Amino acid sequence: MRQVKTLGLLGTGVIGGGWAARALHFGIDVIAADVKPEMEEWIRGSVASAEPALASLTNAPLPPKGKLTFTTDLNEMAAKADFIQENIPEQLPLKQRILAQVSQHAPADVIIASSTSGLMPSDLQKDMRFPERLIVGHPFNPVYLLPLCELVAGAKTDPKSIEAAAEFYTYIGMHALRVRREVPGHLTDRLQEALWREILHMVNEGVATTRELDESIIYGPGLRWAGMGTNQIYHLAGGEPGMRHMLHQFGPCLKWPWTKLKAPELTDELIDRMVEGTAEQAAGRSIRELEQLRDGYLVAVQQALKQFNIGAGATLNALESRLYNAAAANAPKAAAAADGPRRLYETAIRPEWIDYHGHLTDFRYQHVFGDAVDVLFREIGVTDAYRAAGHAPYTMEAQVRYLAEVRQTDSVYVTAQVLDSDAKRFWLYLRMHRASDDKLVAVGEHLYVHVDAKAGKSAPMPADMQGKLAALRDAHAKLPRPADAGRGIGFGKR
Numbered sequence: 001m002r003q004v005k006t007l008g009l010l011g012t013g014v015i016g017g018g019w020a021a022r023a024l025h026f027g028i029d030v031i032a033a034d035v036k037p038e039m040e041e042w043i044r045g046s047v048a049s050a051e052p053a054l055a056s057l058t059n060a061p062l063p064p065k066g067k068l069t070f071t072t073d074l075n076e077m078a079a080k081a082d083f084i085q086e087n088i089p090e091q092l093p094l095k096q097r098i099l100a101q102v103s104q105h106a107p108a109d110v111i112i113a114s115s116t117s118g119l120m121p122s123d124l125q126k127d128m129r130f131p132e133r134l135i136v137g138h139p140f141n142p143v144y145l146l147p148l149c150e151l152v153a154g155a156k157t158d159p160k161s162i163e164a165a166a167e168f169y170t171y172i173g174m175h176a177l178r179v180r181r182e183v184p185g186h187l188t189d190r191l192q193e194a195l196w197r198e199i200l201h202m203v204n205e206g207v208a209t210t211r212e213l214d215e216s217i218i219y220g221p222g223l224r225w226a227g228m229g230t231n232q233i234y235h236l237a238g239g240e241p242g243m244r245h246m247l248h249q250f251g252p253c254l255k256w257p258w259t260k261l262k263a264p265e266l267t268d269e270l271i272d273r274m275v276e277g278t279a280e281q282a283a284g285r286s287i288r289e290l291e292q293l294r295d296g297y298l299v300a301v302q303q304a305l306k307q308f309n310i311g312a313g314a315t316l317n318a319l320e321s322r323l324y325n326a327a328a329a330n331a332p333k334a335a336a337a338a339d340g341p342r343r344l345y346e347t348a349i350r351p352e353w354i355d356y357h358g359h360l361t362d363f364r365y366q367h368v369f370g371d372a373v374d375v376l377f378r379e380i381g382v383t384d385a386y387r388a389a390g391h392a393p394y395t396m397e398a399q400v401r402y403l404a405e406v407r408q409t410d411s412v413y414v415t416a417q418v419l420d421s422d423a424k425r426f427w428l429y430l431r432m433h434r435a436s437d438d439k440l441v442a443v444g445e446h447l448y449v450h451v452d453a454k455a456g457k458s459a460p461m462p463a464d465m466q467g468k469l470a471a472l473r474d475a476h477a478k479l480p481r482p483a484d485a486g487r488g489i490g491f492g493k494r
């Protein structure tokens with residue numbers, strides 16, 4: 001498959017807007033197409049409202065944001081996109097017709113994915129040109145924060161299309177769950193619907209209110225599900241013998257059964273109870289307010305799971321590793337020897353890094369310097385695998401001098417000058433510049449010692465790593481030595 005630089009969106013409602021926000025954030029251009037011209041304003045608003053939560057998801061270095069364009073000409077979008085994601089209403093004849101139309105204009109190697117919640121890919125690809133590139137790529141709302149994407153092939157789908165789509169979705173921070181065969185509702189919506197049917201029954205029969213049913217999830221199973229899902233959790237519920245004992249103990253009640261398979265009739269009374277119950281829970285808060293609350297905790301949950309490297313937290317770790325590697329790979333390769341210090345990394349200043357004066361807050365300077373040094377680390381061989389094997393440079397001393405204000409609208413870049421290195425240690429002089437006018441806004445100095453974490457003591461770096469640092473050190477020795485290098489904190493001259 002071709003490299004995806006431009007994502008084409010077909011339909012720009014709730015789900016199309018979510019795809020746009022996610023793709024743009026990770027540096028993919030988006031060409032959004034909708035039959036209604038007024039959706040341009042809508043999609044721009046929805047991208048803007050996703051921004052604060054997305055910005056706080058990860059501190060890893062991000063590529064420059066993608067650019068958003070809008071058109072009402074579906075065929076133009078199809079001709080320009082490298083990957084098309086369809087998000088029009090859930091009606092089979094409509095989707096079939098539009099997918100067939102768009103497939104006439106999209107080159108053969110452009111994957112066309114449908115966000116359908118439950119339609120079968122074999123039905124969707126029926127009238128398409130090159131139907132082997134049609135897949136279902138089913139996301140979850142909000143698409144910009146939930147990593148899950150179910151991938152489903154139809155009878156005519158080429159398995160390579162599934163793999164290519166998985167690669168793209170992973171690139172934009174998602175977890176590609178390959179569904180073994182097409183079934184109505186895929187996997188997740190079948191599970192969600194089973195739960196929802198029981199909710200409707202219990203509200204209908206006056207057993208519980210919507211609030212009580214939500215409480216039955218959020219104080220208990222909901223907390224467990226995020227990390228382990230239902231089956232692993234039940235395995236634990238069986239004690240030492242695990243799932244076998246669990247089935248033995250609780251299996252018989254499946255026959256009673258507690259639950260009902262068929263959904264109740266959606267009478268006006270039931271609809272009113274559901275609507276009134278959820279309105280009471282909202283307690284006057286608008287959908288936008290509730291979305292912000294939801295987005296905030298979704299970010300926090302993923303960051304918590306990251307520490308355990310499970311579920312969505314493992315996906316976030318993998319994404320961050322990719323972003324750091326990409327930043328290292330994209331750092332200008334010029335040896336920088338004669339030209340100047342090594343330019344490592346550029347970042348936009350994020351809204352949450354700003355203090356009450358509207359300036360970059362002090363500890364974020366170390367954060368930006370740290371991310372920049374991470375780029376250098378990867379270049380000299382300090383990778384995730386190297387760390388996992390038990391070796392890494394540890395920071396012995398670090399200090400920052402703040403020279404000029406940095407504001408939220410700024411971007412900054414960081415350069416490194418290797419002042420000294422030996423078998424175990426290296427000393428970096430870091431400069432932070434404002435990107436718009438190259439003004440020097442801060443300098444930092446970091447001293448590192450290479451450590452064997454298993455032995456718990458310092459250890460020489462591998463020869464290759466020593467060599468790379470020595471080459472930079474020798475080249476940088478030709479640059480003017482910074483007058484304030486090695487200076488301690490103090491009042492200076494009086």
Ligand SMILES: NC(=O)c1ccc[n+]([C@@H]2O[C@H](COP(=O)([O-])OP(=O)(O)OC[C@H]3O[C@@H](n4cnc5c(N)ncnc54)[C@H](O)[C@@H]3O)[C@@H](O)[C@H]2O)c1
Nearest residue numbers: 011012013014015034035087088089090115116117139141
């Ligand atoms: N809302 C969810 O929670 C959710 C979650 C996962 C998947 N999905 C699926 O995503 C798809 C879209 O759902 P949504 O909630 O975003 O719907 P939506 O109603 O918010 O958006 C649909 C958009 O499609 C546009 N549209 C209609 N006909 C079109 C056409 N012929 N060409 C181009 N655009 C057209 C509409 O103008 C609208 O902007 C559905 O298949 C749905 O099952 C929805």
